[in-house]
Amino acid sequence: MARNNRRVVVTQRFFDEAAVAYLEAAGCEVVIADLPPGQADGGLDHDELAALLSSAQGWIVGHAKVTRFLLMALPHLAVISRRGVGYERVDLEAAAELGRVVTIAAGGNDASVADQAIGMMIALGRRFREAQAQMNAGAWSILTGSDLYRKTVGVVGLGRIGRGVVQRLSGFEAEVLVATSRLDPEYAARTGVTYADLDALLARSDYLTLHAPLTPATRHMINAAAIARMRPGAFLINTARGGLVSDADLLAALQAGRLRGAGLDVFESEADPALQPVTDALIARPDVVAAPHAGASTREGLARTNMIAARCVVAVLNGENPPAECVVADGRQPVGQGA
Template sequence: MTHRTRRVVVTQRFFDEAAIAYLQAEGCEVAIADLPAGQADGGLDHDQLVRLLAGAQGWIVGHARVTRFLLSALPELAIVSRRGVGYERVDLEAAAELGRVVTIAAGGNDASVADQAIGMMIALGRRFREAQAQMEAGAWSILTGTDLYRKTVGVVGLGRIGGSVVRRLSGFEARVLVATSRPDADYAARTGVRFVDLEEVLEQSDYVTLHAPLTPATRHMIDARALARMRSGAFVINTARGGLVSDRDLLAALEAGHLGGAGLDVFESESDPAMRPVTEALIARPDVVAAPHAGASTREGLARTNMIAARCVVAVLNGQDPPPECVVADGRRTKVPTA
């Protein structure tokens, strides 16, 4: 069904033709931001965003900061649709008060990020990075690693991605410990996981993988004290949010030889440029496997999240409700949900 033309601006890279065609079929004029190579929308300032979004009713956004000031400057903007699941960079209270809707692409990237977390566990345990570096240098000596098979894995946070990781771990016959604010006895009975507190996860796990949102309560949940509680030689995997881990403390623990290594897709320097030297020191280490916040960036994962984000935009512009699991603020109902 075709509707009057509405302007939708996309400030994310890799927005595919199927999602564009869907928006156009629904009467939307689609504008893809032409960002310089290597720049993401998180690097755009207020004035740049205002120019890009002038006259837009819908915005499909990546990591740009969505402030009260910005929303006030864009009175026609009805929906901010994140092609992702985090929303800590969006002022939800301001969005609700100003009558806007904010959505996330719930369920679109669960499999992609879970695959990455498992892949990092295997790469760290089997020392893939170190082995290839030695071979490139001409040394073909064998480095002994460690299995994921039947190891103890601590999963911190049991949302959609954490649950996807738990399902994958069953194939490795892993003993799974879960730390979450919402333990579920039925889930434990079905899956065989044990719900424990964070301290027990840290003390017993061979691998600790983080899948929690970044909030004031979770910031630096993995700090020097937490790292000291971990088993000698254990691994930390963070594919969730920079800031859950104190990167400076993690670097110190690796330098001291306390940990076996770390798998990192997110870094504090993403939001704090002053932390860039710490990030560079981490990614230079042979016991660190790193990626540039790319956990959701598979062809399949991006296609799923692009379409979810597009469908949320169309629903709001048509005066309808997006899927409830995607809505994090709905100013049409003057309600701000809790994280």
Template sequence: MREPSRRVVVTQRFFDDASVAILESAGCEVVLAELPPGQADGGLSQGELVDLLQGAGGWIVGHARVTRELLSDLPGLLAISRRGVGYERVDLAAARDLGRVVTIAAGGNEASVADQAIGMMLAVGRRFREAQGQMIGGSWSILMGTDLYRRTVGVVGLGRIGRSVVQRLRGFEAEILVATSRPDPAYAAAAGVRFVELPALLRESDYVTLHAPLTPETRHLIDADSIAAMRPGAFVINTARGGLVSDTDLLAALKTGRLGGAGLDVFESESDPSLKPVTDELIALPNVVAAPHAGASTREGLERTNMIAAQCVVDVFEGRDPPPECVVADGRPGRGRR
């Protein structure tokens, strides 16, 4: 196998000097893509990506689609390192077939996303946005909010971020219900959580917070039927993936008052532009607190994920195995084609 090019293209913003230094100390040429203001790499066409990545052996990527066609057009691209933990936009089978390595920045952003999820619970429960809007309009009348303290919170998914959310919720003395495909009795005893099936979680929870990957099985986990099963006035928090929620059904439930509010960092329109009008309606509602997929975007969180992403590229270039929790596909000979 010939030595890969040590040219590394970064198509993510906020890539810090310390992470550049990790790459440069390994003999890499680092190219920081200059994207137009407001443009993310997820909006780049395959042709634009091919132009950016010509001659690169490594790519530190955000939300761009990594397709078989793209990889075929870039035969020298060996390491694809996501500065994040989702990989539903990457064709893993193609990466394995074509001998590439795909990594994620596991362990870098869970604290930042968990903080945001808790912040959104507090914001929608205490109606911060509504209260400030009234004050700006000249009214200082008090709006009645809802505690997070000792409420029932349903956590859907128990990966690194889900567990970080559980850890924080314990400080609020919340009753914590968890729905996961892999219940762990020892963890339940240690963390003081109760594992339940999703229908029971929806039925019993005051807040439902989503921390599951987006798969065909989890798409539209929250839809009209599941919302109908929830407590009237409950809150939905989604800092995971937009497709977990039917935004159209969520909008209807919020407009009718069936749900009390929502905290949303992700939207279906990120992958389906036809749903942009639904997103626009959601973020205009006074009982919705929204962010532009920014849960991991703290200075500290990005520094951590940048460094993990950079080190994974270096490991691949040096012929080493990146940390196993970071590897989602490895098509190199002798690696078991994970």
């Protein structure tokens, strides 16, 4: 693509100067969307996105819905580059059929999200939120908590983030059970993890942490029936996708004392605003540690994902292939195989 025809629109916040400089050095005009305070691109409708992207060849996107209808309205858009690793809001089939490339920032935020998952386990076990609330109220009584040390931790999903969590748990001498469809005996031998099915994880885990993609098969994998099979007093951590958990069922379990607490960075209300009252009730609870889908949002993690997203855009605009692990849809002819 000609270097004078490279308009890249960024609809994500916290896009740093180094990533902008990289794009500009590659001949791109960079336009960063001016979103209202507190609004993410996931709140932009079709018409707003179409207007922003009307002359764009590259799009660095967060959580906006990328529909077939939108792509058809943007014939010049060559590459959709997610600054993140989830892509359930992108119509990959339409992108491929319409000749577009969709990429993710694979490897950029793994460490940041894995750190957050471990941090939530510690915060829940040691009751940090409850203790500080009591101190703020003038009561300095000691609340007894729970160790992560030598506990049983169930990890659902063994992608990059799941493996990062397993690596960090080794320092706590935890017994780690893993539910995954990708069994790797060499990895198990090297790390000491034990592969098990989900029912075994539910029954045995003191901490259950989710690192699976959201698919029709995984939606509501943690519901009332699954929670009933969990070890009483266990902790649930979800830093993956809100739809993996039925938030209403989780709220009921916490209210009933079935679980001891939950660490939540993602919520069903992100996709379904009608569920906002459930989210509000969850985050108000003293036994819930919550964040607003911020697991990847460290300065370091954002810098890594920004640059990966930018490099993917430039590769496509140059007629090259982005790193294979970043490509989730490619409607172009293979590089080097012209018509």
